[in-house]
Amino acid sequence: ALPDTVVPKREELKPKHLEPPLRLLLVGRDYKRKGILTAIQVVKLLNQRGVPAVLTICGLTGDPEGPIRFAGLFRKSVPAELQNYANVYREAHLLIHPALFEPAGIVPAEAAAFGVPTITNDVGGLATQVAHGISGIVLPGHSLAEAYADTILRLVQNPEEYTRLSIGARDRYEREQNWEVAGRRVVRMLEELVASGRD
Numbered sequence: 068a069l070p071d072t073v074v075p076k077r078e079e080l081k082p083k084h085l086e087p088p089l090r091l092l093l094v095g096r097d098y099k100r101k102g103i104l105t106a107i108q109v110v111k112l113l114n115q116r117g118v119p120a121v122l123t124i125c126g127l128t129g130d131p132e133g134p135i136r137f138a139g140l141f142r143k144s145v146p147a148e149l150q151n152y153a154n155v156y157r158e159a160h161l162l163i164h165p166a167l168f169e170p171a172g173i174v175p176a177e178a179a180a181f182g183v184p185t186i187t188n189d190v191g192g193l194a195t196q197v198a199h200g201i202s203g204i205v206l207p208g209h210s211l212a213e214a215y216a217d218t219i220l221r222l223v224q225n226p227e228e229y230t231r232l233s234i235g236a237r238d239r240y241e242r243e244q245n246w247e248v249a250g251r252r253v254v255r256m257l258e259e260l261v262a263s264g265r266d
Contacts, residue, residue, distance in 0.1 A: 102165030108212035
């Protein structure tokens, strides 16, 4: 997860409305494993169906290609780059995460800190990182681009569902996906381990 220095307080978050042009975000460098080609197909499908959308790919460099933008790679250890990385999330409407395999994706938690829901699929640990219907949408494993596009179009047509997911993403971040909660969990596990050694 991101350090508290770049995570906005809840009252600082502006309510997000899913209005065109849709700003989709994908964070990753491996074209195949991260499903980057699927995400590119999704944004093209949305535009073909009359919903203006752009896709920002964070982690790769390149020249803009139609609705595809490349944000490059950010080093979280460099304060200015960390802030720019956070701004990518701040501007996004949706995190699209069509990975073919992901043991435990961290980017859905980073997105949730900014109230950005995730659209993903049920592979690896993604279905535990994204609570279906609460902090995002989890499609069946290895879903095709059409399924992602259909899901996003449904959210455009049902703005109250998008708002609910946005709020749910931030709620889940505050309850389960931040460093403070993780730290308490580790302390509790260590205490249990020490106590079991005394038995």
